[in-house]
Amino acid sequence: MNARTIAFELSMEGRQVDEVVACIFHTVLFHRSSGKFTYNNEESYSIRTVSYVDVDCDFIDFTYVCCESDALGRNVKREISDFSELLRGADSTSAPPRGSISLEFFQKRRARWPFQPECVPWEVWTVYCELTESRNEQDMHSKHENVVEMLQDKIVFITEIINRHEYVPKMPSRSDADLIFDTSYSDIQPYLFKVHYNLSGAPPTSVGNTVRKLIRDTLSL
Amino acid sequence: MASPNADLQEKYKLYHKFTKVLTLKIAQIVVQSRQGKKITHECNSKLPEDGADSSPQWFNLSIPDEPAVTEDTKRVLNGEVVDALTKVLCIEISLHTVDGDDMVLEIWTVKLAPGSEVCSPSTVYYRMSVMLKSALTISRITPAYKLSRTQHNETYKISHKIYGGEPDYNILGEKRKIVKVSELHTPIGTLIIEVVYRTKMTIMPESRQKIEQPVTATNDIMVKSDHFITESPKKNRQEKRELDLSKPLTAGAFVDTAKIKELHDTLSQRLPPEPPMAWLLAEKEKIENKMKSLTTSDDENANRPGCSTATDTDTSSAHAVSTAIEVPKNKNSEKYSGLMEFPFADGSPIAELANFYQECLQARSISEEWTDIVIDSTSTDSESLSKQLKMFEDAVPEFDNMVASMFSNSEAGSDRS
Numbered sequence: 082m083n084a085r086t087i088a089f090e091l092s093m094e095g096r097q098v099d100e101v102v103a104c105i106f107h108t109v110l111f112h113r114s115s116g117k118f119t120y121n122n123e124e125s126y127s128i129r130t131v132s133y134v135d136v137d138c139d140f141i142d143f144t145y146v147c148c149e150s151d152a153l154g155r156n157v158k159r160e161i162s163d164f165s166e167l168l169r170g171a172d173s174t175s176a177p178p179r180g181s182i183s184l185e186f187f188q189k190r191r192a193r194w195p196f197q198p199e200c201v202p203w204e205v206w207t208v209y210c211e212l213t214e215s216r217n218e219q220d221m222h223s224k225h226e227n228v229v230e231m232l233q234d235k236i237v238f239i240t241e242i243i244n245r246h247e248y249v250p251k252m253p254s255r256s257d258a259d260l261i262f263d264t265s266y267s268d269i270q271p272y273l274f275k276v277h278y279n280l281s282g283a284p285p286t287s288v289g290n291t292v293r294k295l296i297r298d299t300l301s302l
Numbered sequence: 303m304a305s306p307n308a309d310l311q312e313k314y315k316l317y318h319k320f321t322k323v324l325t326l327k328i329a330q331i332v333v334q335s336r337q338g339k340k341i342t343h344e345c346n347s348k349l350p351e352d353g354a355d356s357s358p359q360w361f362n363l364s365i366p367d368e369p370a371v372t373e374d375t376k377r378v379l380n381g382e383v384v385d386a387l388t389k390v391l392c393i394e395i396s397l398h399t400v401d402g403d404d405m406v407l408e409i410w411t412v413k414l415a416p417g418s419e420v421c422s423p424s425t426v427y428y429r430m431s432v433m434l435k436s437a438l439t440i441s442r443i444t445p446a447y448k449l450s451r452t453q454h455n456e457t458y459k460i461s462h463k464i465y466g467g468e469p470d471y472n473i474l475g476e477k478r479k480i481v482k483v484s485e486l487h488t489p490i491g492t493l494i495i496e497v498v499y500r501t502k503m504t505i506m507p508e509s510r511q512k513i514e515q516p517v518t519a520t521n522d523i524m525v526k527s528d529h530f531i532t533e534s535p536k537k538n539r540q541e542k543r544e545l546d547l548s549k550p551l552t553a554g555a556f557v558d559t560a561k562i563k564e565l566h567d568t569l570s571q572r573l574p575p576e577p578p579m580a581w582l583l584a585e586k587e588k589i590e591n592k593m594k595s596l597t598t599s600d601d602e603n604a605n606r607p608g609c610s611t612a613t614d615t616d617t618s619s620a621h622a623v624s625t626a627i628e629v630p631k632n633k634n635s636e637k638y639s640g641l642m643e644f645p646f647a648d649g650s651p652i653a654e655l656a657n658f659y660q661e662c663l664q665a666r667s668i669s670e671e672w673t674d675i676v677i678d679s680t681s682t683d684s685e686s687l688s689k690q691l692k693m694f695e696d697a698v699p700e701f702d703n704m705v706a707s708m709f710s711n712s713e714a715g716s717d718r719s
Contacts, residue, residue, distance in 0.1 A: 094634055106487055108439055109437065111435055111438075112432060112439075115362060115431075116362045121358050121441065128362045128406075129362070130362050130363060130364045131362055131363055131364065132346045132364045133341065133346075133363075133364070133438065133646055134342055134343060134346065135340045135341045135342070135442065137340065142448070143443075144340075144442045144447065144451070145439070145442060146341075146435075146438045146442055148440050149343060149346055153663070159492075166482050228535070232443075233443045236441065236443050237443070239439075239483070240436040240439055240483065240484065242441060243432060243436065244432060244484045244485060244486070246432075246486075252424075265716045287655060
């Protein structure tokens with residue numbers, strides 16, 4: 082199955098990386114999370130309410146809406162910070178540092194014993210980041226405005242994509258809930274997702290990664 | 303077999319209900335996001351708990367309801383959701399400055415267009431929750447959000463208006479931007495949520511009249527009347543001080559513009575056609591001439607009292623030169639002095655101009671008096687002085703005799719003592 086892939090290219094200052102990526106990822110996650118399911122029986126369930134908070138950025142003049150979940154926030158933040166540190170620490174002598182970070186939604190497919198469940202991505206959001214340095218105050222100001230404008234466009238684009246209501250996994254029955262949703266959070270239930278990144282600037286081959294992981298996992302048994 | 307029909311009717315009732323609640327929630331999202339508040343963990347914890355046991359909120363989203371907004375929206379919906387949304391529901395967000403200027407920042411619309419799609423109520427419900435999430439997300443990125451977060455009673459305030467009917471997008475100025483928040487095909491039609499916002503943030507005087515237009519066009523409008531703030535004169539004065547003096551000054555209230563023009567013409571006639579500030583040089587020359595004539599005439603008068611007429615002509619010619627820079631005569635100035643009074647204009651450039659004019663008038667009259675004294679002293683006083691001197695010189699022997707007699711008297715007196 083082909084996953085829906087959406088890529089954004091953005092250039093920004095080193096200190097803006099965390100917030101730019103967080104804006105995009107949290108907007109997607111807000112749309113792709115539901116309240117906690119409580120199953121009454123195998124098929125019927127009730128959904129709890131999702132709370133949200135406004136997040137004001139420090140290094141860009143921007144506010145975004147994000148699910149209110151400390152655990153989810155922490156997990157996403159850790160991944161983004163690792164990427165950001167790697168990117169900012171990259172050698173910038175020959176060319177501006179580039180890297181990409183992806184938010185990949187996947188569903189698990191049960192496999193026959195002894196195989197691990199297969200992870201099939203169904204939607205991948207990738208942000209290609211290029212670091213820039215401002216020559217002077219004015220340059221910094223105009224670049225900052227550009228970043229804000231680009232982000233606004235991206236946010237509109239994200240809502241446009243999500244409101245097309247193309248493929249999303251079906252609401253699962255109780256026994257299959259873990260194959261679709263990440264049920265580890267106490268206050269929220271996002272679709273299963275993972276974040277991965279690399280520095281080369283080449284798109285991360287998510288399906289390849291999955292296959293490689295699958296082979297590795299199989300061999301390790 | 304009435305059951306499939308009844309079932310279908312039940313479903314349609316459900317769609318209507320969903321659509322109604324969705325519209326109410328959209329209004330809440332838009333209005334609340336323009337109140338300048340930031341939604342934090344603290345705000346959420348104040349909300350009533352709705353765990354799995356209690357009834358969860360609509361669309362599984364914790365959007366608190368403000369009764370006034372719900373009431374306004376319900377009034378537009380008027381119990382007929384499909385009808386009202388076919389005619390378009392508008393949520394207009396506008397800015398009001400303390401100076402009384404209004405500017406419409408954005409118009410959110412919820413409408414129902416033809417074109418339906420068969421899908422289950424649960425799908426519609428789920429997709430509507432996504433719609434609301436998109437509305438929440440988009441509401442944070444338009445310029446009105448930033449403005450509302452920084453709104454303050456002393457500068458401007460953001461208000462809203464909920465009404466039915468096609469909106470007039472012209473009130474958003476040129477280069478307005480349109481963002482389609484969401485579109486959803488439901489069995490009762492296609493629901494479209496859009497926001498059109500202003501990008502040119504300059505206040506135009508004519509925009510105020512245009513805001514009023516939809517009011518007369520429809521009867522469904524609710525205007526929030528508690529957002530107009532009393533004017534702050536302090537702020538006003540600050541702004542007016544920044545007037546450009548190179549531009550023509552505008553007349554104040556109750557000023558007769560015809561008279562101002564007359565005064566302007568009189569002044570300009572009296573001003574020399576030379577390059578600016580050339581008159582200062584002429585003035586300097588005039589003073590030097592006068593000083594010279596005064597010293598020479600004094601010397602000459604001491605010896606030749608009969609030549610005072612020559613100095614007279616000198617000073618009068620210097621006087622004639624000086625008329626080139628003079629402001630209107632005293633009787634004229636009285637006529638115009640009324641025009642040069644600007645009540646309530648303290649600190650404004652026009653008041654400064656008036657002060658300058660008054661100073662010029664007074665300065666001129668003083669200098670004129672002074673010149674008159676000088677002229678008098680040169681023509682009459684010096685003449686009488688010389689006469690007196692002559693008289694005293696003639697009387698010198700008389701004085702000598704008197705001194706001598708006093709001297710002899712004192713000597714006789716001392717002998718006696």
